[in-house]
Amino acid sequence: MKSIAIIYELFLQQNPDPTYSDSVFPAVFLATFFTALGAAVVFYLLINRRSAGFHTRKHWAIVLGLVNTLAFGYSMFISKFQIAALSFDSYMMIFGVINFFLAGILFFLFSLVLKQFSIYSKKVPF
Amino acid sequence: MANIFVFGIGGTGARVLRSLTMLLASGVKLNRNDRIVPIIIDLDLQNGDTARAIKAMDMYKFIRDRAYGERAEVEEGFFSTEFCKLNSLRSAENQENVAVTESFQLKFQGIDDRFKDYLNYNEMDQIDQHFLQALYDDSPQGSPGAELELSLNVGFKGNPNIGSVVFNDLVNTNEYKYFNNIFQDQDRIFIVSSIFGGTGSSGFPQLVKLIRNSENDRLKDAKIGAISVMPYFNVEEDESSAISSKRFISKTKAALSYYQEAMNHQNGRNGLDVLYYIYDNPGSSPYVNIEGGTKQINNAHVVEMLAASSLVHFANLSNEIFGTSTKYYEYGIKEAATALSIKHFYDYTKELFLKPLTYLTYFAKLHLEFIPNADKAGFLDDFIDKYAKDDFFNTLSSFFTNHYLLWLYEMKNNERSFQPFGFDENGNLNSFNDLVTENPIETSFFNKGLTDKFFNTVYGKIIDKMDRNESNVYRKYLNATFKVCKTAFEEKLGALPNLV
Secondary structure, three states, rough: OHHHHHHOOOOOOOOOOOHHHHHHHHHHHHHHHHHHHHHHHHHHHHHHHHHHOOOOHHHHHHHHHHHHHHHHHHHHHHHHHOOOOOOOOOEEEEEHHHHHHHHHHHHHHHHHHHHHHHHOOOOOOO | OOOOEEEEEEHHHHHHHHHHHHHHHHHOOOOOOOOEEEEEEOOOOOOHHHHHHHHHHHHHHHHHHHHOOOOOOOOOOOOOOEOOOOOHHHOOOOOOOOOOOOOOOOOOOOOHHHHHHHHOOOHHOHHHEEEEEHHHOOOOOOOOOOOOOEEOOEEEOHHHHHHHHHHHHHHHOOHHHHHHHOOOOOOOOOOEOOOOOOOOHHHHHHHHHHHHHHOOHHHOOEEEEEEEOOOOOEOOOOOOOOOOOOHHHHHHHHHHHHHHHHOOOOOOOOOOOOOEEEEOOOOOOOOOOOOOOOOOOOOHHHHHHHHHHHHHHHHHHHHHOOOOOEEEEOOOOOOOOEEEEEHOHHHHHHHHHHHHHHHHHHHHHHHHHHHHOOOOOOHHHHHHHHHHOOOOOOOOOOOHHHHHHHHHHHHHOOOOOEEOOOOOOOOOOHHHHOOOOOOOOOOOOOOOOHHHHHHHHHHHHHHHOOOOOOOOOHHHHHHHHHHHHHHHHHHHHHOOOOOO
């Protein structure tokens, strides 16, 4: 759990509230990991082994944008829910942005692994 | 692999060979996987129709050799039949080492002269000169009836009596000597000529005579088929021209009565084995009367395509059918409509020729419109990367644009119009779903017919199943696209239209 917190705390100041490192960061990371993996599996192994039509870089970028948006959104909401805050604060916003990029990186890495198993997107994103 | 030597004599011979090129490009199958060796015999070396036919054949050969390599047997697919130039054939028996130019065209010597020079008229005794004057018209050069003064470099201008003299010299050409040397047991010969002109009607019987009198027993006993194309067009009447449509029928009758005696097997195998006839009512819109040269470019005609199909019929005949009697075939369609489409043909023609032509037309559209606009995502990248910068792909584009589609468009625009595929008012092919005339693909909310998505999906699946070690991208392209076109036909079009 601590190691997951380190990933976020590389870019975020350590929050005095231990809830972040104990439960928010691990939960958000797991959700982000599986969101990126799930999106890559759906894109490469489900859609792009079945038929063409959603197979280009443009379509990959749409999925990437979706993964990023989801990651940004649920990082904010999980934080607010776990901390039991009444509103979003700047820490949550920065955390959301970092998770936004982390989701993108994970999706990119899964793409590199899974693209070779697809039929229609073997060279997507490159 | 056996050879079929196809002699295309005169302008019609060249135009039929042009059509044959299109049929073979579509993947029309020869049962024995024979190699085609086209030999165009036309004294009119500048003839526009001949030049177009040779260009199309050169392109076919380039595409085929790049994709499959020379001497490769290909089971099925576009450009699967090998086109071979005479000079590239070798045999152990060919010891004479005769020099033959690398060309699909046979070269006569001394045809830049007038007919009288060709005969050495000026060196003859006076009595011989008078004899020739009695046989041939000695009107001055340029007059419609000129024979002795006729310049041979634009052909015989409808004078078979001159052609038959010149063609006697065929045996002395390097190409004929070479052909005589390399002919093998399993090889066959097919001769394409018109019966109503000069070059074809005189060259055809002379060529058969030379073959049957050959000292090479293999050639002497060769299986010979021929198609004699009877009048199917008229030319504008022009008093200054040596060519007149009014004489087409009488010349045809005269030639037919001669063939009846001279071209049958009589007392053994001394004539033709198979003779095909084709004719069409010439109609009321004559071609421009051009006596020869680069300007003689006639629109392609469905009769030429059907004449080309007779070669495939001949190639597919089993050896048992050849005996001591000549077989005759004539071509017929279901209904002589002015505008013919696929439905007017019998199943034999539809299955063997029109279905492959549908595949090739899909290929033309895929190659010219789909591939250059396809997204790079992996499965088509090999083709997209080479599309604009590679000789093979450029030649294929040129073949489709300047030859195949033009050929289809010309057949559509001829008086006896043949429109298997639809064109819009700008001369572009219709969309995939409306491509086959009178047989549009029905679409619905759930079935959009032949779309980019469909082609991407089928291409991807086919390429995924292909040999991953296939290093020849050209062969991969032809094979994959052939399968894509076949799938499109079977899954979306279903069948070709029928006459109701």
